[in-house]
Amino acid sequence: MDNHMRIHAVTIILIIVLIICAISSSSCGNGNQTTASPATSTTNATETPAPIIPHSLNGMADCTACHSTSGKLSVPADHINFTNDQCLNCHETK
Numbered sequence: 001m002d003n004h005m006r007i008h009a010v011t012i013i014l015i016i017v018l019i020i021c022a023i024s025s026s027s028c029g030n031g032n033q034t035t036a037s038p039a040t041s042t043t044n045a046t047e048t049p050a051p052i053i054p055h056s057l058n059g060m061a062d063c064t065a066c067h068s069t070s071g072k073l074s075v076p077a078d079h080i081n082f083t084n085d086q087c088l089n090c091h092e093t094k
Helices: 003-024 086-090
Strands: none
Touching: none
């Protein structure tokens, strides 16, 4: 195997590893959440903290009524398949 082919093989392996890492860390509700204060609630130290819910859940417990692809407020692309029950796995109320 010449040097060019080795570089190509290593590049492909690195791309596969990066894809696997991205897939395995893309969901906050994966059961690996650590206990933290609301302002720093994350699944690991490299992720952005989940925003705090700025309103009471009284009368507004159906998150997907407003937060969805068709609701008043959009959701991140990696949240589209999340159910209403999963919101409080990462997001906390103030």
